[in-house]
Structures are given as C-alpha cells and as structure tokens.
Amino acid sequence: MSETPSTIGQVISRRKVAAELGMSFLPVTEALIRLENEGLLESRPRVGTRVRVPTRQDVEGHYVVREALEVQAAMLFAERAKLEERLELMKLAKRVDALSPKADGDRFVYSALHEKLHRLIAEFTRCSALSDAISRTSAIASTWLCATRASSRTNPPDHHQDLMKVLVNDSPAAASDAMREHLRLSRENALRRLELYFRIQNEDSQEYLRTEKMLLSLDWLMPESDTPVESSSPLSNLSESLGDDRESANDKPALVSCL
Secondary structure, three states: OOOOOOOOOOEEOHHHHHHHHOOOHHHHHHHHHHHHHOOOEEEEOOOEEEEOOOOHHHHHHHHHHHHHHHHHHHHHHHHHOOHHHHHHHHHHHHHHHHHOOOOOOOHHHHHHHHHHHHHHHHHOOOOHHHHHHHHHHHHHHHHHHHHOOOOOOOOOOOHHHHHHHHHOOOOHHHHHHHHHHHHHHHHHHHHHHOHHHHHHHOOOOOOOEOHHHHHHHHHHHOOOOOOOOOOOOHHHHHHHHHOOOEOOOOOOOOOOOOO
16 A cells, blocks of 8 residues: 555554555555455554554465465466466566575565566466466465565575476476475475464564564574574563564554555
C-alpha cells in the first residue's frame, strides 16, 4: 500500500495509512482485513494490527504449499518455455546471484528480483491458475526475506543459475528434482533467519513492541558467526533490552509493502 518496505512486526495505523494515501478510512480498513485474511497481517483486540510475526509452523506450512506449486511450475517450464524466455531467465538468475551474497546490499532490490525470477518461471508455463497461485504465496516469503538481515550461512554462490541451467534443458524430471532441492535450501535458510522471531512470538505480550526497538534487539541477539543460536540466548531479557517503549494503539507506523 505504501512504497516503504515493511518489517516483520511493523505496527499498522489505519488512520496514518488513510492520511498517507489520501483515502477514506473504509477502503483502508477493507484492505487491511484482506491482508489479514491472506496471512500478511495479524490483529489483537484492543492492541492493534501489525505485519504478522510468523511461527515455525507458518514457515514449514508455507514451504509445503510452495513446493507443490513450484515443482509443478518447474516441470511445465522445462516442457513449454520458449528459447528466448529461457535465455531471459538465465540472465535474471545471474543478477539475483550477484546480489545474494552482499550482506550490506539492498535487500529489497534482491527480494524484488528474486520474486520476479520465480514468478516468471510460473508465467512461462502458460498456466495462469498456477502462476496466480505462486504470485499469492510469494508475498509472504518476500516479507520474510526483506525483514531479516542476511544469514551468515550463505547458499552456494550460483544456486539460482544452477537451478536455471537444469530448468532450461527440457527435462521435467530433472527440473522437478532441482526445484525441490532449491526450495529445501530456501526453507532451511528461512527457518534459520526467523528463529529469533519464533521465540519472540512465544513471549506473552499484551502490547505490540515498537518495531525499531525490536529490530535493534534482534540485531544485538543475532550471532555474527555460523554458531547456532542457543536456547539460553538473552531473549528472556528482551523486555529489559527494549525498555518500556511500547507503541500505543493510536500511534503506529503506516502499512508498508516489501516490493
């Protein structure tokens, strides 16, 4: 709804969104309800609305659905894509891989190109129902990708190019296996990146934490090395780290979109 990138846990003010977009309150409310139904937002009575903080079950379920859709898309792409479309996606995969290892790069540019690559694989199958379904599922994954800093455990440097090299070679079976492995790595990376959010989700809070403070705390807690986060990490001191600075129900940042 806004051009500013979103963050997991970003608190939403309907009043501010309406003012920012120059719209009345009713269509903004309807849009927020729709986003909540699509799993992008969550609400609590007398607390407010925010960009949804995912649970581990949310992420695992997302990848079950995504695998079913994108493995099918990979097989159809291998059968149906035109030569110029295959060449286009090889070039796009190279751009995506070039941005992937840059920890200080623009996450939102990377996310947009990454989403475009997977979306075009689906579009070039000539199956609009499949393409539409993949576009809907990609919105949540893009929010997760934008909202967390890059993991120190990187994927293979050319993993999108490696995927496309298989998809362009006319073997649906090989394309299926390659996409399934690609999504397995993506799932593991997402679970690792979101681990601290899973723990925060388990905290029983009566108010939504102010987004900026939450992110500062997450950056502090995130280890710089490849050492796994231990269960004894200082999340129990999260409230102390954040202080008492909570976001009131009537003073929240405006709704934003990752792409």
